[in-house]
Amino acid sequence: MSSLVEIRELTKAYHARAVAINCLNLNIERGKIIGLLGPNGSGKTTLIKMMNGLLTPTHGQILINGYEPGIQTKAVISYLPERTYLSNNMKVYELVDLFCDFYADFSKEKAYNMLSSLNIESSARLKTLSKGTKEKVQLILVMSRSADLYILDEPIAGVDPAARDYILKTILTNYNENASILLSTHLISDIENILDEVIFLRYGQLLMHTSVDDIRENTGKSVDTYFREVFAC
Amino acid sequence: MAWALDSDRPIYAQLVEKLQMQIVSGFYHPGDKLPSVRELAQEASVNPNTMQKAFSELEKSGLIITMRTSGRSVTEDVDMIKGIQLELAKENIKEFLENMKQLGYTEEEIVTLIKEMTKEDIKE
Numbered sequence: 001m002s003s004l005v006e007i008r009e010l011t012k013a014y015h016a017r018a019v020a021i022n023c024l025n026l027n028i029e030r031g032k033i034i035g036l037l038g039p040n041g042s043g044k045t046t047l048i049k050m051m052n053g054l055l056t057p058t059h060g061q062i063l064i065n066g067y068e069p070g071i072q073t074k075a076v077i078s079y080l081p082e083r084t085y086l087s088n089n090m091k092v093y094e095l096v097d098l099f100c101d102f103y104a105d106f107s108k109e110k111a112y113n114m115l116s117s118l119n120i121e122s123s124a125r126l127k128t129l130s131k132g133t134k135e136k137v138q139l140i141l142v143m144s145r146s147a148d149l150y151i152l153d154e155p156i157a158g159v160d161p162a163a164r165d166y167i168l169k170t171i172l173t174n175y176n177e178n179a180s181i182l183l184s185t186h187l188i189s190d191i192e193n194i195l196d197e198v199i200f201l202r203y204g205q206l207l208m209h210t211s212v213d214d215i216r217e218n219t220g221k222s223v224d225t226y227f228r229e230v231f232a233c
Numbered sequence: 234m235a236w237a238l239d240s241d242r243p244i245y246a247q248l249v250e251k252l253q254m255q256i257v258s259g260f261y262h263p264g265d266k267l268p269s270v271r272e273l274a275q276e277a278s279v280n281p282n283t284m285q286k287a288f289s290e291l292e293k294s295g296l297i298i299t300m301r302t303s304g305r306s307v308t309e310d311v312d313m314i315k316g317i318q319l320e321l322a323k324e325n326i327k328e329f330l331e332n333m334k335q336l337g338y339t340e341e342e343i344v345t346l347i348k349e350m351t352k353e354d355i356k357e
Contacts, residue, residue: 033280165235165278172275193235193244193279213243213283222240 002066003027004149004180005051010060012046012204020046022204023060028149031177033194035223036184038201039231044184045082047201048153052079065148075104078147082154084138088127092120092137099141111144114170118163132159139167143174152183156190168194189224198223200230235278244279248287251277256296256307257318264309267297 005028012021021043028034036044049055051062053069064073086095092115099106115122118136126134135158142150150171156164164187171181172194185191192198192212200207207230215223238247255261268276274284288305291297295313299305308314333343 031282168278169275172278172281175281189240192240193238193283196280196282213245213286216241216243220241224240 004030004065006061006063008061008063010047010050010062011058012043012050012055013058020204021050021057024204024206026199026206026209028180028182030148030180032196033171033175033181034183035188035191035195035198036182036201037186037188037198037223037227038207042201043204044201045153046204048079048151048182048184051151052077076148078103078142078145078150080139080142080150080152080155084134086126086134086138089125091123091125093122095126095137095141096122099144103145105146107144107146110174111140114140114144118166132163135159136163136167139170143170146174146176146179148179150179150181150183152181154185155183156185156187161190164190188227189222192223195223200227202231236276238277238279245283245286245290248277248279248284249290252287252291253296253317253321256314257321261307263307263311263314265307266303267305267307269304 005026007024007026010021010024010026011019013019024043024047036047038044046055050057051064051069053074062069065076067073090098096108096111099111100108112122115137118140120129120133120137120140126137129137135155139152139155142152155171156167159167168191171183175181183191195212197209197211198215199209212223215221215226219226221229236248236251238244261267267273270284270288271281274281277284288297292299292305294317295310296308296317297305298308330340330343338346
């Protein structure tokens with residue numbers, strides 16, 4: 001089977017001196033959980049936004065399931081942006097209904113199960129919830145779809161360690177061998193046990209795409225420690 | 234509860250050790266059916282592909298056996314389990330001896346000390 005995502009010579013220049021992604025080549029296989037890692041300004045979010053069709057490449061191509069970002073790819077990608085776009089005035093159950101209307105692969109049952117195991121009232125208005133709880137709601141909505149590709153931009157940054165464990169469990173439970181999960185984070189040590197592979201970005205270029213156990217085997221270090229060495233300031 | 238894993242060694246190798254330990258210690262008995270890869274991966278909070286790799290490793294060594302229709306089970310070969318137990322014991326002792334030598338003990342002193350300490354345990 002062909003790769004889930006193929007990225008060829010992808011470049012995004014905001015202007016001549018701000019090249020966020022520079023001639024990137026990358027393949028993402030099915031059935032993997034992949035960490036997208038890199039220091040601030042290395043191009044992670046720019047790459048993610050291009051994959052979701054929110055930014056247009058300056059040059060090069062992204063193919064997901066053989067399609068360029070568009071209607072077909074949005075139907076199979078479940079995307080958690082770094083910032084919320086949900087209306088603060090909506091109640092949680094209204095958001096569930098909204099997602100159910102928008103996405104054919106959305107499961108209300110999954111959503112309500114996760115909401116109740118995190119003790120989130122579905123009648124609560126989003127603006128009455130704490131920052132961390134809002135993030136949980138958003139992640140629940142995203143993980144309640146059965147997509148081919150989940151793209152999670154900083155999914156665990158704002159939540160407490162116990163909820164982080166629950167979120168990682170959620171990711172593992174919903175994972176299936178035809179889907180892949182691409183997640184960007186700075187909290188590497190929290191997630192490296194659940195990753196297959198890591199992608200290191202630097203200055204918009206691919207520095208490394210390898211498995212977690214290969215890094216540990218070859219360097220005798222955790223990915224977190226290795227990252228700190230590679231990107232030492 | 235997630236399994237306690239070191240952060241600087243390959244994950245699959247540590248999963249192999251944990252599963253070996255569970256079999257040797259009798260947590261799983263000879264011939265017992267094992268949980269699925271997915272269940273164990275969730276229990277350990279690790280990637281299912283990594284757990285799968287650990288299972289493959291244990292299958293290669295013969296400690297666990299895959300049945301075509303009914304999942305995986307622990308071998309019924311008690312001698313093999315005993316053999317792995319002995320191997321693990323030797324590794325532990327080797328590591329212990331190295332640590333004791335770093336502390337400045339000779340092998341005879343180590344043996345004497347062990348004898349004394351185990352006698353004390355018996356008295357208690």
